[in-house]
Amino acid sequence: xxxxxxxxxxxxxxxxxxxxxxxxxxxxxxxxxxxxxxxxxxxxxxxxxxxxxxxxxxxxxxxxxxxxxxxxxxxxxxxxxxxxxxxxxxxxxxxxxxxxxxxxxxxxxxxxxxxxxxxxxxxxxxxxxxxxxxxxxxxxxxxxxxxxxxxxxxxxxxxxxxxxxxxxxxxxxxxxxxxxxxxxxxxxxxxxxxxxxxxxxxxxxxxxxxxxxxxxxxxxxxxxxxxxxxxxxxxxxxxxxxxxxxxxxxxxxxxxxxxxxxxxxxxxxxxxxxxxxxxxxxxxxxxxxxxxxxxxxxxxxxxxxxxxxxxxxxxxxxxxxxxxxxxxxxxxxxxxxxxxxxxxxxxxxxxxxxxxxxxxxxxxxxxxxxxxxxxxxxxxxx
Amino acid sequence: xxxxxxxxxxxxxxxxxxxxxxxxxxxxxxxxxxxxxxxxxxxxxxxxxxxxxxxxxxxxxxxxxxxxxxxxxxxxxxxxxxxxxxxxxxxxxxxxxxxxxxxxxxxxxxxxxxxxxxxxxxxxxxxxxxxxxxxxxxxxxxxxxxxxxxxxxxxxxxxxxxxxxxxxxxxxxxxxxxxxxxxxxxxxxxxxxxxxxxxxxxxxxxxxxxxxxxxxxxxxxxxxxxxxxxxxxxxxxxxxxxxxxxxxxxxxxxxxxxxxxxxxxxxxxxxxxxxxxxxxxxxxxxxxxxxxxxxxxxxxxxxxxxxxxxxxxxxxxxxxxxxxxxxxxxxxxxxxxxxxxxxxxxxxxxxxxxxxxxxxxxxxxxxxxxxxxxxxxxxxxx
Numbered sequence: 001x002x003x004x005x006x007x008x009x010x011x012x013x014x015x016x017x018x019x020x021x022x023x024x025x026x027x028x029x030x031x032x033x034x035x036x037x038x039x040x041x042x043x044x045x046x047x048x049x050x051x052x053x054x055x056x057x058x059x060x061x062x063x064x065x066x067x068x069x070x071x072x073x074x075x076x077x078x079x080x081x082x083x084x085x086x087x088x089x090x091x092x093x094x095x096x097x098x099x100x101x102x103x104x105x106x107x108x109x110x111x112x113x114x115x116x117x118x119x120x121x122x123x124x125x126x127x128x129x130x131x132x133x134x135x136x137x138x139x140x141x142x143x144x145x146x147x148x149x150x151x152x153x154x155x156x157x158x159x160x161x162x163x164x165x166x167x168x169x170x171x172x173x174x175x176x177x178x179x180x181x182x183x184x185x186x187x188x189x190x191x192x193x194x195x196x197x198x199x200x201x202x203x204x205x206x207x208x209x210x211x212x213x214x215x216x217x218x219x220x221x222x223x224x225x226x227x228x229x230x231x232x233x234x235x236x237x238x239x240x241x242x243x244x245x246x247x248x249x250x251x252x253x254x255x256x257x258x259x260x261x262x263x264x265x266x267x268x269x270x271x272x273x274x275x276x277x278x279x280x281x282x283x284x285x286x287x288x289x290x291x292x293x294x295x296x297x298x299x300x301x302x303x304x305x306x307x308x309x310x311x312x313x314x315x316x317x318x319x320x321x322x323x324x325x326x327x328x329x330x331x332x333x334x335x336x337x338x339x340x341x342x343x344x345x346x347x348x349x350x351x352x353x354x355x356x357x358x359x360x361x362x363x364x365x366x367x368x369x370x371x372x373x374x375x376x377x378x379x380x381x382x
Numbered sequence: 383x384x385x386x387x388x389x390x391x392x393x394x395x396x397x398x399x400x401x402x403x404x405x406x407x408x409x410x411x412x413x414x415x416x417x418x419x420x421x422x423x424x425x426x427x428x429x430x431x432x433x434x435x436x437x438x439x440x441x442x443x444x445x446x447x448x449x450x451x452x453x454x455x456x457x458x459x460x461x462x463x464x465x466x467x468x469x470x471x472x473x474x475x476x477x478x479x480x481x482x483x484x485x486x487x488x489x490x491x492x493x494x495x496x497x498x499x500x501x502x503x504x505x506x507x508x509x510x511x512x513x514x515x516x517x518x519x520x521x522x523x524x525x526x527x528x529x530x531x532x533x534x535x536x537x538x539x540x541x542x543x544x545x546x547x548x549x550x551x552x553x554x555x556x557x558x559x560x561x562x563x564x565x566x567x568x569x570x571x572x573x574x575x576x577x578x579x580x581x582x583x584x585x586x587x588x589x590x591x592x593x594x595x596x597x598x599x600x601x602x603x604x605x606x607x608x609x610x611x612x613x614x615x616x617x618x619x620x621x622x623x624x625x626x627x628x629x630x631x632x633x634x635x636x637x638x639x640x641x642x643x644x645x646x647x648x649x650x651x652x653x654x655x656x657x658x659x660x661x662x663x664x665x666x667x668x669x670x671x672x673x674x675x676x677x678x679x680x681x682x683x684x685x686x687x688x689x690x691x692x693x694x695x696x697x698x699x700x701x702x703x704x705x706x707x708x709x710x711x712x713x714x715x716x717x718x719x720x721x722x723x724x725x726x727x728x729x730x731x732x733x734x735x736x737x738x739x740x741x742x743x744x745x746x747x748x749x750x751x752x753x754x755x756x757x758x759x760x761x762x763x764x
Contacts, residue, residue, distance in 0.1 A: 028469065028485040029430075048411075048432045050442070052484075053473050060432070060442075087410065087469070091435050102434075103410040 007135055009370045012107045013085040015131045021083035021109050026067035028087075032059040037354065038066060038323045040172040046091040048102055060089035060102075063321065065348065065365055068110055073357050082110045098340075098375040108345075108367035112352075118293055120364050121327045121347060122300025128343050128366045129306050132331055135373060141310040141334045143341075144269070144297070145317035147171075148326045149276075149290040153262050156285045157255050162241035163187070167259065174318045177263035184256050196243030204236060211236045258283055265315045269298055272313040297327070310334060323348040327364065343368045389517055391752045394489045395467040397513045403465035403491050408449035410469075414441040419736065420448060420705045422554040428473040430484055442471035442484075445703065447730065447747055450492055455739050464492045480722075480757040490727075490749035494734075500675055502746050503709045503729060504682025510725050510748045511688050514713055517755060523692040523716045525723075526651070526679070527699035529553075530708045531658075531672040535644050538667045539637050544623035545569070549641065556700045559645035566638050578625030586618060593618045640665055647697040651680055654695040679709070692716060705730040709746065725750045 017023055032049055039047070039062060048060040061067050064084045071077050087103040098104075109127070114120040125142065133140055150171060154164050166187055170180045200217055203209045209217075211232035218239070265275050273291055280287040294313070302308055317328050325348055330341035345366025352361040399405055414431055421429070421444060430442040443449050446466045453459050469485040480486075491509070496502040507524065515522055532553060536546050548569055552562045582599055585591045591599075593614035600621070647657050655673055662669040676695070684690055699710050707730055712723035727748025734743040 027483050028471075029483065046435065050430045050432045053427065089410075101409050101411065 009105070009107060009373065010085070011134075012131050012368060012370075013083055016083035016107075016109050016127070019127055021081045022077075022079035024068065024071075024077065024079075024082045024084055025086060026061065026064055026071055026084060028061055028067075028089075029058040030061055030067050030070060032057040034070070034355070035059040035062060035066060038321060038351070040322050041169070042093070042173065043090060043321060046093065046102075048089045048091070062090050063088050063367065064106060064108060065110060065321075065323070065351070065363075065367075069112075069351050069355055069363070072112055072361075073352055073355055080111065080113050082112075084108055084110075096340075098369075098371040105370035106367045107370055108343075108365060110363065110365035112363050113361050114364070115362060117326075117347065117362055117364070118296045119300065120362075122297050122304070124345055124364050124366045125297070125329055126301055126304035126306055128331055128345065128368065129301075130304075132343060132368065132373070136333065139307075139310055139334045141312065141332050142306075142329060143312050143314050143317050143332065144294075144327070144329045145314055146290050146294060146326055147324050147328055147346075149287060150262065150315065152287070152290070153259065153285060156283075157258065159255065168322075171263075171316070172318055172322050175316070177260050177316055180263055180316075181256060181260040184259065196239070198243070201240050201243060204240070214239075263315050266313055269294075269308055269311040269313055293326075323351045323354075325349045329366075340369070340372055342372045391487070391489060391755065392467070393516075394513050394750060394752075395465055398465035398489075398491050398509070401509055403463045404459075404461035406450065406453075406459065406461075406464045406466055407468060408443065408446055408453055408466060410443055410449075410471075411440040412443055412449050412452060414439040416452070416737070417441040417444060417448060420703060420733070422704050423551070424475070424555065425472060425703060428475065428484075430471045430473070444472050445470050445749065446488060446490060447492060447703075447705070447733070447745075447749075451494075451733050451737055451745070454494055454743075455734055455737055462493065462495050464494075466490055466492075478722075480751075480753040487752035488749045489752055490747060492745065492747040494745050495743050496746070497744060499708075499729065499744055499746070500678045501682065502744075504679050504686070506727055506746050506748050507679070507711055508683055508686035508688055510713055510727065510750065511683075512686075514725060514750065514755070518715065521689075521692055521716045523694065523714050524688075524711060525694050525696050525699050525714065526676075526709070526711045527696055528672050528676060528708055529706050529710055529728075531669055532644065532697065534669070534672065535641065535667060538665075539640065541637065550704075553645075553698070554700055554704050557698070559642050559698055562645055562698075563638060563642040566641065578621070580625070583622050583625060586622070596621075645697050648695055651676075651690055651693040651695055675708075705733045705736075707731045711748075722751070722754055724754045 013023065029050065029052075032047075035047060036044060036059075043062055047062055050058050050060065052058055064086070068077075068082060068084070085107040086105065088106050089102050090104070091102045092099055109124065111120050111124065125144075129140065129142065151168075154167055159167075167180075167184070170183050175183065197218060200209065200214055204211075204214050214236050215232055262279060265272070265279065267275060273295060276287050276291050276294075279285075280291075298308060298311070301311070317330065324346045326346070328346035329344070331343040332341050343366055345364070347362070347364045349360065349362050351363060352359075395405065411432065411434075414429075417429060418426060418441075425444055429444055432440050432442065434440055446468070450459075450464060450466070467489040468487065470488050471484050472486070473484045474481055491506065493502050493506065507526075511522065511524065536549055541549075549562075549566070552565050557565065579600060582591065582596055586593075586596050596618050597614055644661060647654070647661065649657060655677060658669050658673050658676075661667075662673075680690060680693070683693070699712065706728040708728070710728035711726070713725040714723050725748055727746070729744070729746045731742065731744050733745060734741075
């Protein structure tokens with residue numbers, strides 16, 4: 001139930017300005033290739049592409065983090081902590097209840113360059129919770145996870161790049177642990193049924209063979225039509241990935257079980273240290289840092305008087321954008337679990353380097369979906 | 383010089399809300415074909431097209447009038463007077479000084495359905511002037527025109543549809559009287575140099591000939607490549623237009639002189655009645671209604687204490703969107719004439735019928751370009 005139905009969402013912006021964030025209004029269009037690199041499949045399919053009169057492929061901003069990060073590394077911004085309030089653009093997904101148009105209002109914050117990572121994360125979660133709870137009588141709940149532990153597990157299992165990226169993509173699609181398990185099994189079953197041409201791969205990797213020549217030798221023809229119109233470089237890359245997967249003995253049922261078991265870890269934050277500890281001991285992986293970070297974030301939330309009984313850890317929590325690297329969290333209304341989260345956030349420490357920054361810049365932020373915040377399910381059903 | 387550099391443009395929105403306008407936020411994307419129909423060449427070339435996942439061709443709103451009018455005839459709005467505040471999208475023109483991005487903030491008003499047309503127009507101009515003058519110490523100036531008098535002149539000259547539309551388009555491009563004169567002369571000189579096939583045109587108009595058959599008979603071939611890839615219907619339409627132009631004896635130097643003379647009429651509003659009166663007597667056209675409307679608008683402005691010494695009539699004033707039908711006006715800073723207008727507005731009485739309304743709905747509105755309003759030329763030069 002809304003505490004104050006007429007409460008103006010602009011008060012969220014004011015709240016953050018009072019907390020020291022600088023108001024900014026990033027560009028609405030950004031180069032399409034940048035957006036494509038960072039967005040998960042689900043978002044990519046809902047982007048609004050357009051082209052400039054000069055023929056540049058552009059994309060309407062699907063969020064504020066990307067245009068802000070671009071402006072930041074171009075030295076167009078004079079601050080490190082930003083609050084934005086405006087429209088982002090994604091065509092609605094099939095399940096979207098709160099809008100029919102591609103634009104949706106987001107108010108959110110970014111904290112770029114703060115090296116006290118856990119403190120910065122604790123502040124972002126606390127502030128988001130504080131301002132959102134001023135909109136609702138109902139209890140809010142926070143879901144929290146840390147992607148770095150999942151990546152650490154994949155590293156620990158020493159699986160090859162191809163499969164690593166498949167797992168990453170399954171994770172980013174927001175699938176449940178069981179769905180991911182089923183998908184992994186399908187992937188494993190589509191192996192090579194013939195012995196891969198390791199001689200050609202060797203020659204190609206030594207730059208002694210072009211992609212076209214590779215295909216010619218492999219297929220006895222350069223007729224690409226048998227490869228369903230894919231590009232030569234792409235065909236060769238997939239062939240090599242698949243051959244490496246086929247050669248790799250690490251993929252067995254134990255690996256699948258470990259991944260599935262990890263992704264099934266969830267529960268109230270009070271029990272989660274125990275569950276993660278059980279897991280690390282059972283599989284001889286060192287989660288000490290991840291567990292400590294988690295406990296330190298919770299300490300900050302307690303200090304900020306956020307009720308921790310409504311904080312749940314869920315290892316499969318995903319944000320459908322692929323730039324998160326550590327903390328991910330979302331805020332939901334406790335009694336409306338079918339609703340999409342009203343706020344999402346997390347850490348994305350690789351984004352600036354991927355955009356061309358020489359130095360690493362730690363970054364953490366959070367976005368509030370204003371339409372969802374103001375959407376009253378009761379109104380809609382009546 | 384800005385009266386208050388920090389004055390928040392949101393105060394413009396509040397001003398109009400206090401004047402009885404309902405705040406609304408129209409859709410950011412609308413069907414591309416609708417936009418194409420209403421926008422002049424200059425705007426069409428700067429539109430942002432996109433397509434929906436279902437393949438519909440969409441266009442980001444280049445203004446607020448079109449999406450508002452669409453919502454209005456779909457009965458999605460509960461009011462008749464609207465104020466909006468948001469971003470519209472056009473790639474910047476070459477001369478644009480105040481922005482590099484395609485989005486620009488507009489705050490504006492619409493008054494749909496008010497049958498007291500002159501009163502409604504006087505109110506819109508007065509209110510725009512009142513709120514804008516709160517932003518500047520400098521004197522503002524208002525430029526004003528009435529497109530219906532130009533259309534009346536074209537009717538009076540009894541020129542054919544083809545040339546009428548050419549004149550309209552020249553006008554909408556915002557050319558000066560001399561430029562329009564030169565362009566008309568060029569058009570006249572590109573006539574048929576052979577006798578048009580009136581027999582085929584007759585047969586075609588009686589629906590006894592398809593476009594393809596027409597071209598076949600005309601060219602002795604249906605090889606469309608000689609027509610530079612245009613569509614058959616289009617080729618035939620242009621042929622008929624051109625033949626009618628060729629047959630029409632009304633286009634002579636006197637006609638060109640009348641149009642040029644009319645479009646050269648400009649000056650302070652105090653002298654303009656006399657100039658329009660001289661013109662109507664010289665060429666035996668009845669501008670009584672246009673002159674009376676102009677005088678009545680000025681009366682309202684005087685009553686509202688708008689200083690009339692800064693109001694100039696200019697017959698070539700154009701808005702680069704083709705939906706205006708009567709009053710057009712713009713507000714500028716008097717000492718910064720090179721700047722684009724900070725507000726533009728006018729009447730567009732045909733828009734609803736063109737969008738499918740059975741009944742005519744009179745409409746008048748005005749848009750403030752917030753970037754231009756806040757842009758300080760001095761800052762930019764220093």
